[in-house]
Amino acid sequence: MEKSVPLWIRIALLAVFAVGFFWVMASMGEVVALVLIAALLAYVFDPLASLLEARGLGRTLATTLVFAGILLLLGGVFFLLLPVVVAEVRAIQTGFDIEQARVAIEDVEGWLETRLAVLGVEDLDILGAVQQFIVTNVDDVLSYVPSVVVLITQLAILPFIMFFLLKDGRRIKKGFINLAPNRYFEFTLNVLHKTDVQLGNYLRGQFIASSVVALLSIAALWLLKVDYFVLIGLFAGLTNMIPYLGPVTGATVAALISVVTTGNFDTVLPIIVAFVIIQAIDNVGVSPLVLARNVKLHPLLILLTLILAGKFFGFLGLLLAVPVTAVLKVFVQETVTNLRSYHLA
């Protein structure tokens, strides 16, 4: 029966569906992003709950224990860092202390002008250029930082969604597979299973590597007495998912903020050294152990995804861009491969 539907109608229907889906996603951005984050976290912690099940516990009890462990750990870290994070978010939203930055930039300008006088350079006006840059770009950047109330609300809802996804994930997955019509049933089951196998290690590996980099960055920046050390550390952890560009971005942001807030360049070199050491630790000690090499995302693809995700889904979109791209890539790959072996294409 399905073969009687012309190909162009099927393609048109698919396109309408894709546009509709994207529209719904974009208009419900934050809710969708929260559910996705909860789903990814539940996915990352699923093996832990299964491990407890293997010890004879029921799924609900196993989930509760995993959850209690995470909450205890996060709670501890959170209560230590919450005041700092709230203060940092507020400070970013009210703007930096530009006066110190102005002094620092004028120092650099004077230093450069005396040395470049030989070349006939007289007035560099770096300050003007920087101010222009800040005026045009800071608003865009700030739109990615959620307000404190939104942040706290999201952090409160997230655990609820995550708990139920962790507890009932298996049943939900089974329910989805059961929705498939008979002709596509085994195909759906196989595609989801293959995607699961490939993604499991990748996402868990990314989570561990990013967490290690974030924690090390927070510790290093705290030792170097850089302002906003928690936010920069978290940012460095997140950008670590972007090959090549991520670590450079993390270090650059840290160095820039240090210059802007302190008014001098004293901490720039130590920050760069710290980030190089953290990258060495990650590349030699962490990533090879935890990252599966089968999911490869091109840096350019990641970059474009980040731009689009930031544009349409804001801060949470940035958080989700890399893992969701990985999920989609593996899912599409497996779907195409299996369509052939099931003679569906």
Place this chain on the structure above:
Amino acid sequence: MDSFWGNIFKREDQQDTYALLKQIPIFEKMSRRELHAIERIMYRREYRSGEVIFRQGEPGVGMYVVQHGTVSIVFEPTGEVLAELRDGDFFGEIALLNETPRSATAQARTECTLWGLFQPELLDLLGRDPRLGVKLLLPLAQIAGQRLIGSDRQVEALRHELAQYTSQTELASEKHNGKERPAVD
């Protein structure tokens, strides 16, 4: 569409499922609690008469148990019906142990209700409840072994038949050559 909605709004009849699973050799030694755990990882599917369950050559990921109805196992492209399976029978169990292409097509001959058990769920079960996983795998391996022994016997019988046939042909050809050979003094 009936089967589609049937799969969504399925009515679980615990007693029936328990009785059905209990009568299948793989599950016969399991307790009610264990069967309940197995049932939770199985998929209940409904097929209309003539609907294909899986096609020969497609990747196989698991087995099916017939709750009610008749399923034909058809060898393609000849269309030869290899077996007709009824209530309580099961098929595709090798794919549960090893992901291999389906060796024949399975087609619903009447309206059917099947229970599917698939490798991903089996592997998951082995990880979280190894004792139950082994209890499920052992009879499965035994049945696979018995079927292998059966196949060996069939091969042996065919080999014997072939040897007999070859010797008869050789004898006949010798006789034939003997007649044609000119008499020698």
